[in-house]
Amino acid sequence: MNTIVELCDTHVTHKARTGGLLTRDRVHALTGVDLRVAPGETVGVVGESGCGKSTLAKVLVGVERPASGTVLFRGRDLWSMTPGERRTTVGRSTGMIFQDPSTALNRRLSVRRVLRDPLDVHEHGTAREREDRVRELMGLVGLPPALADALPGQLSGGQRQRVAIARALALEPALVVADEPTSALDVSVRAQILNLLLDLKERLGLALVFVSHDIQTVRRMSDRVITMYLGRIVEETPADRVTDRSCHPYTRALFSAAPGLSRTVEPIPLVGPVPSATRPPSGCPFRTRCWKATELCARQVPELADASTPGHRYRCHHPVDEDRSTPDLAQSAREPS
Numbered sequence: 001m002n003t004i005v006e007l008c009d010t011h012v013t014h015k016a017r018t019g020g021l022l023t024r025d026r027v028h029a030l031t032g033v034d035l036r037v038a039p040g041e042t043v044g045v046v047g048e049s050g051c052g053k054s055t056l057a058k059v060l061v062g063v064e065r066p067a068s069g070t071v072l073f074r075g076r077d078l079w080s081m082t083p084g085e086r087r088t089t090v091g092r093s094t095g096m097i098f099q100d101p102s103t104a105l106n107r108r109l110s111v112r113r114v115l116r117d118p119l120d121v122h123e124h125g126t127a128r129e130r131e132d133r134v135r136e137l138m139g140l141v142g143l144p145p146a147l148a149d150a151l152p153g154q155l156s157g158g159q160r161q162r163v164a165i166a167r168a169l170a171l172e173p174a175l176v177v178a179d180e181p182t183s184a185l186d187v188s189v190r191a192q193i194l195n196l197l198l199d200l201k202e203r204l205g206l207a208l209v210f211v212s213h214d215i216q217t218v219r220r221m222s223d224r225v226i227t228m229y230l231g232r233i234v235e236e237t238p239a240d241r242v243t244d245r246s247c248h249p250y251t252r253a254l255f256s257a258a259p260g261l262s263r264t265v266e267p268i269p270l271v272g273p274v275p276s277a278t279r280p281p282s283g284c285p286f287r288t289r290c291w292k293a294t295e296l297c298a299r300q301v302p303e304l305a306d307a308s309t310p311g312h313r314y315r316c317h318h319p320v321d322e323d324r325s326t327p328d329l330a331q332s333a334r335e336p337s
């Protein structure tokens with residue numbers, strides 16, 4: 001398979017803090033993550049807060065170095081490159097869009113300067129060509145030329161996110177990673193920004209990694225959806241299968257909680273809090289909240305298994321039957337140890 005970026009068994013840990021002070025514990029932000037992103041595809045990443053979505057996004061664009069595992073960029077090991085080579089490789093082939101454009105953009109730089117910056121850093125064409133590119137980028141994201149000298153503070157939230165998108169596209173990347181790109185925006189402009197991303201992806205043939213805690217939005221934006229739980233990928237599903245036909249109990253629960261589905265899908269309650277990422281449960285990370293968990297789940301991390309549809313894989317000892325729209329909640333768990 002033609003691949004832009006590939007993660008092989010990547011692990012990321014952070015030093016844990018208690019009350020602001022560093023402790024000896026480690027937070028397991030990513031555990032054994034394998035992922036490939038091919039040209040032109042959109043991979044959605046979904047999961048509750050703290051499951052490792054942003055960490056995964058940062059690993060994909062070379063901002064975060066995994067403690068172990070490999071990040072291959074077009075087949076080359078990113079972290080074996082010299083720092084300069086890595087910066088050039090990642091800088092020219094990827095763009096990142098963050099959640100909050102108010103903090104992602106330097107408030108002292110005009111729109112023109114924000115968009116010129118990556119072109120200058122990577123010595124993209126002549127000075128004249130860079131100016132032309134700035135105009136072209138503003139047009140691509142629907143910003144009127146009159147805003148070129150505006151500062152971020154003079155723009156609306158939606159306009160600021162358009163600038164951030166244009167900046168991510170400046171060097172014609174093959175891959176754009178968008179980390180919750182609409183969650184800081186007013187509801188009224190969210191749809192416009194999502195439509196813009198879909199349109200740009202089509203027109204420019206981009207690969208997009210789209211991160212969100214909102215499973216409905218992820219499903220709409222993506223070809224393939226990755227469900228994460230406590231730093232692990234627990235299911236990988238073609239987007240049109242992320243419904244009440246997912247195999248992993250966690251994906252089912254997320255989907256059942258999505259707004260607007262209450263009439264068609266039986267709600268599946270997620271009991272209790274997400275366990276600490278400092279001391280994740282043994283075996284399956286989801287077992288402490290899973291209605292199907294057994295003693296096996298406490299003992300063994302589930303292997304990745306294939307569902308009946310190509311490209312649909314899950315990690316679960318007791319998957320929900322793909323053909324049942326309503327999981328058997330009565331088949332309640334014996335409390336795992």
Ligand SMILES: Nc1ncnc2c1ncn2[C@@H]1O[C@H](COP(=O)(O)OP(=O)(O)OP(=O)(O)O)[C@@H](O)[C@H]1O
Binds near residue numbers: 015029047055
């Ligand atoms: N720099 C850091 N130092 C310590 N712990 C961190 C650091 N960055 C992330 N973490 C922890 O790593 C885990 C994964 O965090 P991450 O931000 O990737 O999750 P997330 O799914 O993106 O969450 P959210 O949706 O809230 O942004 C969390 O437990 C988080 O507290």
